[in-house]
Amino acid sequence: MSRKIFVSAKEVADRAGVSRSAVSRTFTPGASVSEETRRRVTEAAEELGYHVNHLARGLMRNESGIVCLIVSEMDTPYRARLVRALTQQLQVTSKIAMLINTDRSDESVDQALRQAISYRADASIILSGMPDKSITDLCLKSGQRLVLINRDEDREGALMINLNDRQAARRAFIALLRAGCRSFAFANSEAMTPSLMAREEGFCAAGREHGFEVTVERFGPTTYQSGAVLAQRLLTREKRPDAIFCVNDLLACGLMDAARHQFNLVIPSDVCVIGFDDIEQSSWSSYNLTTFAQPIDRIATEAVAWLDRLPAELGNSQKMHAELVWRGSVRGG
Amino acid sequence: MSRKIFVSAKEVADRAGVSRSAVSRTFTPGASVSEETRRRVTEAAEELGYHVNHLARGLMRNESGIVCLIVSEMDTPYRARLVRALTQQLQVTSKIAMLINTDRSDESVDQALRQAISYRADASIILSGMPDKSITDLCLKSGQRLVLINRDEDREGALMINLNDRQAARRAFIALLRAGCRSFAFANSEAMTPSLMAREEGFCAAGREHGFEVTVERFGPTTYQSGAVLAQRLLTREKRPDAIFCVNDLLACGLMDAARHQFNLVIPSDVCVIGFDDIEQSSWSSYNLTTFAQPIDRIATEAVAWLDRLPAELGNSQKMHAELVWRGSVRGG
DNA sequence: ACCCGCTTTGCAAGCGTGTGCAATGGTTCC
DNA sequence: GGAACCATTGCACACGCTTGCAAAGCGGGT
Structure with a gap:
């Protein structure tokens, strides 16, 4: 005081x-x-x-220059990179990032948006969780911009940035098929967020179309540790899969480590693995993981650029393309 | 608009x-x-x-509830965890984190503090870089609290949180000595920040005291990639070290990967490795790295708690203890 | 009936800005 | 010389809130 x-x-x-x-x-x-x-x-x-005094200026101008980033588990490699790219991009356009952690309860995304309103943020960018419609409506009605990244659910008036998860998943299947794999599995967490589920669905659909049944296994949060558990479950089946698409690189790393150190399997000759996100660790030589790279910088640029657009041109959905990065966890390539 | x-x-x-x-x-x-x-x-x-309206309230109360986190390369595992812990802790005491990225130029730490002043932040917490004295003085004179984490240089009136880097480094040496190692190396980056240098000095000093000369090699930024280069340099010496203390886990991971995949060495039998930070990857079974854990939660708690203290009790230096976490990259243990 | 003390309430000043409006002064053009 | 124009400047109000102050209401004790 x-x-x-x-x-x-x-x-x-x-x-x-x-x-x-x-x-x-x-x-x-x-x-x-x-x-x-x-x-x-x-x-x-x-x-x-x-x-x-930006507080007073914000009061007068009715424009604070503040943009809220709402995110949980932000020390996760992918999230951390996105947060970094966003804050950087915001600073370039002379705005400033307010960081709100929603690790705690479920309603805390709503709580976070309330904070955003209290500080009269010009916009909120949501990277995790899905807020209640009543509260997003309030934001929009108050003239606050709203960006949802990989959140999928529809919110009239907000910008929604999504990946072509389904298409990428199909691409993963084709790649594994061409590598000569014949027994396919999908390793998922129990988080059940829309984008994770889209990857699962896309992969399974592609499998069916080619006449293969895909083994799906789901466990726990989307972490390295869960990857180990999923390896346990998948690699002990009587018909061991020779191709595993992991919903996420973190999971993939855990799964690969378990496959090698617990089951003495060789990647990619015994089993091929594909991940998603292209986190830094995927390029480390212990993993050398073939995976899909999210265009993080482009996501950040688009999100921030949209904040300055006139309300007239509020086209409100952007589909981004995840690029397959070939590395050594799949045969051939 | x-x-x-x-x-x-x-x-x-x-x-x-x-x-x-x-x-x-x-x-x-x-x-x-x-x-x-x-x-x-x-x-x-x-x-x-x-x-x-927190802007207006802040104007009246002369207390915005805003705390600035000033950080560069915040997608680095250690930094990301610290940022997460800090934002969380701030929210618990009903403050809010403003995130400022200082990746760009060198003067940008000063720039960041100017932003902090503009938004009338109640405090600034600096995780990277070192601001000019003139600007920190302005902050303090304006009644803003200042926390420096692992920044070492003195700033009258600010809270400085530091680790016992030197002591930890000595501990590392002892551990390696006890493991039977006889040829010691220290792998450092060229970042030359005080805490990194303290680790180097502590390790070398301990070596000298026990009658060993420590090979020091420095290269590039403090990253995984640098670790590989350092491995190249250290492991091709005619007298190959059998113990390497890495200034940082990221570096250690890069070094271990190169040691195994390029030089076909086995850890820990051919060479023992110790890191610093205890990032998540260190516990992954590919690395299983013996390292020093920073008390991140305690750092965050102390930093935030200090912000609410009365100015009377401004004891301004906190020494934290980094705990050795035994894993498999050192023999015995 | 009166007074005292306590809680509740409204008034109004003030926090540090931005900005419309009118006044000022200078320059140019006829 | 006068009119017209323009750039510059100060005044005063507004933004949405907090808070000291005094007035009002109320109950209880004498």
Whole structure:
């Protein structure tokens, strides 16, 4: 509760011998100020260490410059990279990221959006979870922009950025088929988020179309540890799969480690593996995992660019393409 | 530039048939409001979707509730975990994290602090880089709290949280010595930050005390890729080291992968490795790396707790203890 | 009936800005 | 010289909130 004593425009004005408006205008791009007064103001501001109060400015302009990033488990490699790309991109367009962690309860996405409203954020970008419609409606009605990344459910007025998960999954199947695999499995978590389920469905559908049945196994959260459990379940079947598509690189890493160290299998000769996300670890030589790269920078760029668009051109759905990155966990390639 | 139309306290007051003060008091813990009016106010607020404007509140109270996290390369496993822990802890004490990325130029830490001042942040927590003294002085003079994590340089009035890097490094040496190693190397990056250098110095000092010379090699940024290069340099020496202390787990992973896949060495029988940070990957069975765990949660808790302390008790330095986590990359244990 | 103390409530000032409006002063053009 | 124009500047109000202050209401004790 320390008394804060930031220097205000009034003090700068006094020191520079001008009116307070002059100070305000000096720091407002495009405002009318003579070269002389601008010089004197900036000088005085420099000496006093003056910085425009963005809280007050936001209050007046009705535009805070704040954008909320709502995310859970943000130390996950993929999420961390996305958060990094987003904050960076926001700064480029002179906005600033407010980070809200929704690790705790389920309703906390709603809680997070309430915070966003309280701080009069210009926009919220949701990377995890799905907020209630009532609260997103309130956001939109209040004039707040909303971006949903890989969230799938429809929200009129929001920007929705999604991957072509289904198509990528089909592509994965084809790749494994061409590699000579004949017994296919899909390793999923129990998170059941739309994009994860889309990958599962796409893979199974592709299998059926080619006359193969796909073994699906689901377990726990989408983590390395779950990958080990899934390996346990899949690789002990009497008909051991020779191709496993993992819903996620993290899972894939866990599964590969278990396959090698517990079951002494060789990848890719005994079993081929494909992942999703292209996290950094996938390129590490212990994994060398063939996987799908999300266009993270493009996602971030598009999301942020949309925030400055006029409401007129609110085309509200962007489909992104996940590119297959060939590495050593699939034969041939 | 969409017109925002958040609902204000005035509207709630009108609807509830009370004064604007009443509604303000309803949302101010500890203020004097009768049960009856509070009920009517909350009801009206609920119907209208009212949320206190934290910008305006911050302006009045001179306390924004905002805390800036200043960090570069935040998708690095260790940093990401720290950021997560900090945001979570901040939310627990009903503050909110503003995330500032300083990946770009060198002066951008200063830039970041200017942003923090502009948004009248109650505090700034610096995880990367070292700001100029003039700007930190301005922060402190303005009544902003400052926390430096693993930044080492002195800043009167700020809280500095550091690890016992030197001591941990000595501990690493002892462990390797006890494992029977006789040829020691230290793998460092060229980042040269105080804590990394402290680890190097501590390790070398311990070596000298026991009559061993430690081979030091430094290369590039503190990444997985650098680890591979360092492996190249260290493992091709005529007297190949049988113990390598890596400044960081990321480096260690890269080094281990190169040692195994390029040089066909077995860990720990051919060479023992110790890392630092205990990132998640260190526990993955491909690495199973003996390393030092930073007390991330405690760091976050202490940092955030300090923000609420009275200025009287500003003890400004906290030494944290990094705990050795025994895994399989060192013989014995 | 009166006074005292306590809780509740409204009024109004103020936080640090942005900006419309009118006034000022200078320059150019006829 | 006067009119017309333009850039610059200061005044004052607004933004949405908190909070000190005083007034109002109320109950109880004498």
